[in-house]
Amino acid sequence: MKTIKYLAMTLVALLAVACQGDWDEPTLAYGDLNGNNNITDENIITIAQLKDKYPNVFASTDKAVKIEEDIKIKGRVSGNDIGSNIYKQFFLQDETGSIIISVNQSGMHAFLAEGQEIIVDLKNLWIGGYRKEPQIGSKYGSGVGRMNKEVFQQHFKYVGTPDVTKIDTLKFASVADFMKLDKNKNCGQLVQIGGIEFKDVEGLGTFAPDSTKDHTVTIKGGCVSRELKGYTANQIVVRTSTYAKFAAWKLPKTKGTIVGMATRFVSGSTDTWQIMIRKESDINFPEE
Structure with a gap:
């Protein structure tokens, strides 16, 4: 009986260690x-x-x-x-x-x-x-x-x-509609934005490459900010961590919809919307 008890305790310990880095399921930790x-x-x-x-x-x-x-x-x-x-x-x-x-x-x-x-x-x-x-x-x-x-x-x-x-998601048919949102009142809210189109990048750009070998991006604080067509990086970006599960996904070349948190970043006179996608299913580009 002691042997079975010790084996059970060891199995529990091993399972706890194995799950420490798991992002997908609740863990013992x-x-x-x-x-x-x-x-x-x-x-x-x-x-x-x-x-x-x-x-x-x-x-x-x-x-x-x-x-x-x-x-x-x-x-x-x-x-x-x-x-x-x-x-x-x-x-x-x-x-x-x-x-x-x-x-x-x-x-x-x-x-x-x-x-x-x-x-x-x-x-x-x-x-x-x-x-x-x-x-x-x-x-x-x-x-x-x-x-x-x-x-x-x-x-x-x-x-x-x-x-x-x-959960109340603020929905916008276009980026132009979203840009009318009041930052002081609505920053941090969950939004859905249609008509998203990323700016062209050289080669096979991804949301957030983990290396500066991709010369089309600048990695700051472990994140990459991707610009949208028709807007500057000081107005709105899609910000993605190099650790995100979808970081290596190729940037869509067609128009689509994204869901994410509408965060805000102020630096000097610049007040930028930063859209932070939560998970893979927040990205919807049907033609890709």
């Missing part, structure tokens, strides 16, 4: 993130109301404020790291807007699936804007950074089970 069931549904405000409370925070590119009030937000996960293109953060969205929550933890889709509703207790967390992109996390320098997993564990509570049909 993240099973202890169960949330805090002591959090109540009192003092819940909308994400739009939260942003309205801290307008000066987002007016700066790198500033953060500690939330002293006993307030909470409630929303559904609209974007996570399931496609390896979003790193150590997820997007929480309600009917009024979206905000990034930064946690120093990879493989977050294992416990925060798309459509999962949660309550986040904001008291003693930090809110700030990285390049004017609203985020919740911990203090990092003069701005906001990732909170550790143990802190997040105490500040969120699961509500029901995941339901992707409850």
Whole structure:
């Protein structure tokens, strides 16, 4: 019996190690993130109301404020790291807007699936804007950074089970229609944009090659920003990590539709829309 017991323990250990780098399925490594069931549904405000409370925070590119009030937000996960293109953060969205929550933890889709509703207790967390992109996390320098997993564990509570049909996707027939979107109000939201056409690149360009041997791109921070026809890189780009599961996919040469998170990057006088695709199924080019 002892031999069988030891063999079973060894098998469990091996399975845990084998799954550490797996992006596709929930793993044993993240099973202890169960949330805090002591959090109540009192003092819940909308994400739009939260942003309205801290307008000066987002007016700066790198500033953060500690939330002293006993307030909470409630929303559904609209974007996570399931496609390896979003790193150590997820997007929480309600009917009024979206905000990034930064946690120093990879493989977050294992416990925060798309459509999962949660309550986040904001008291003693930090809110700030990285390049004017609203985020919740911990203090990092003069701005906001990732909170550790143990802190997040105490500040969120699961509500029901995941339901992707409850996520509100803002849909646009063309890039021109999307460009009318208000950045201050709508950055961070899940969008669907039709009529997408990438600018021509030499050779067989991919979304994000992992080497500078492809001279058609510049890799910054492990990401590649692809331009769209009719627009400059200062207006809108599709930003892809070199670690994304679809990074090696060839750029489509026809028009199509993409779904992704409408993020924002401000540098000087430049205020750029950065579309971050979540996963392979977000890319739809029927003629390719």
